[in-house]
Amino acid sequence: MDVVSEAATAAGRAPYRHRLELLAAGAVEPHLDAWAVQRGLDVAGPWRRTYGKLRPKRSPWALLVYDAPGVPTVQVRLLEADDDRAVAAADAGDLGRVEVVACADDSALPGLQEVLSSLDSPRVARYHPGDRCTVRGGTDAGARFVKVFSDEADDQVEAAERWQASVSGVLSFAVAEPHGWVERTRSSWYGVVPGAPLEPLLAGPEGERLSRRVGTSLGELAVSGLLPSRVDDSARQLARTRRQLGRGADAVPALTDDFMRALEVLMSAHERLGPASLVPIHGAAHLGQWLVDDAGRLGLIDFDRFAMGEPEFDLATFVVELLATSGARASGAALRDAVLDGFRSVAGEPDPARLELYLVHKGLGRAARAAAGLAPDGEERARRQLGELAPSLAALR
Structure with missing residues (x-):
């Protein structure tokens, strides 16, 4: 059997398969552990991937999000080895090079750190690196979901109209009650939909x-x-x-x-x-x-x-x-x-x-x-x- 030819054919059919197999086998987790150790953080449980996006023919070729007990939610950027931005990133072998960044340090979401600091027991519910992050946490007025955006995305007027339609009975289902847009942090605040x-x-x-x-x-x-x-x-x-x-x-x-x-x-x-x-x-x-x-x-x-x-x-x-x-x-x-x-x-x-x-x-x-x-x-x-x-x-x- 021509092993080289077979491998080349497989790579042509699905060029990311080998990398994805490494990813599934846990190749990223040691880099996450090393990142936590460098920052003096105690990882109290297993890492869990909550988001992942393959970006074919681009670098980073994959964007991932992980969380674990005791540490902040992080994004992982898997860059091609020849990417000029990869110089300071850790070598991850066949995965390329890996960067780990806390979500609060996402440069596209400059208001996220302030939002996290303002909430009691904040928890990242959903994070799309470079785009938006939804956080749940407590306030003096009750629990809130807060969406932090990378751009001006004030959706409170339409949210207020939906809320009024829901409480008036035009809509029989519940929607989130709007609690304001904060321009400084590009954040939209909501109550919690029960259920x-x-x-x-x-x-x-x-x-x-x-x-x-x-x-x-x-x-x-x-x-x-x-x-x-x-x-x-x-x-x-x-x-x-x-x-x-x-x-x-x-x-x-x-x-x-x-x-x-x-x-x-x-x-x-x-x-x-x-x-x-x-x-x-x-x-x-x-x-x-x-x-x-x-x-x-x-x-x-x-x-x-x-x-x-x-x-x-x-x-x-x-x-x-x-x-x-x-x-x-x-x-x-x-x-x-x-x-x-x-x-x-x-x-x-x-x-x-x-x-x-x-x-x-x-x-x-x-x-x-x-x-x-x-x-x-x-x-x-x-x-x-x-x-x-x-x-x-x-x-x-």
Whole structure:
């Protein structure tokens, strides 16, 4: 066997696979431990990766976020060895060079340190290096979630309108109460939406009822009369999916033809769409955004993509993730029907052509993210998902 040729072929198919295997095997953790020792920090438990992004053909080629008990949340930048910025970074062998930076020292978020210092027992809930960080902590007035942005992103006016719609009953679900924008720290302050994650309940006996209520909630939002300033129409959705497929192809060149053929199908389907009236949409209504409290009331969080758009996109976002969960697959058709029944009971019949198109959009997005993800078997997962989508793509032709 020609081992060199086989290795070269594998690298051509998935050039990041070896690095991702090292990452999965724990190659970064010793550098995190060394960083903590240099700063006199006592790591009281295992490191946990909470965010990761592969950046094909760029340096850093990966951005990661880790936390552990007793230490601050950190970002890890994996740079190519020939990157001029890598001179001061630690040598990580085949991973390239590694930089570890506390999230509070992120130069793109100059207000984060002040926000962390102002809260009691602050905890980083979500951190996207160089972009934004969401922190939970206590104040004299109660618990707060604070979003710290890299740019001027004052969303409090629209948040106040959503809150009023929720407390007045226009929206039956709970949303976060806004508590002000602080320009100095570029931070938006919110109350806490009560409840626990909805997802574990959807595979149980209450799954259909709760799925119907999600559909009803999305219908209420669509007819609420709210007027978000952003627009996220079909052209922007197509552009977003094109970018996702491009990243997937960059990460796994062997999938380029499959992704480009799928994109051509999408583009043709978009050309056949008629005009649509835009309504308020959440923009990212996936499973992780939904909560349910002890009284059974739903909550919906993270309106970062709140926009005027097509409600079929919200429906497809939820349904595709719902059908992909292992516990819900056995009753997937019933759950999907329940979501749509809930929506149409409030907002009328969704456009079937648009809904099917966006279901394919979201399925392709999942496949592209698998290819451009941090799992070493991303190519295999992406191929499997593309195979599952084949009948739907054929139906769009």
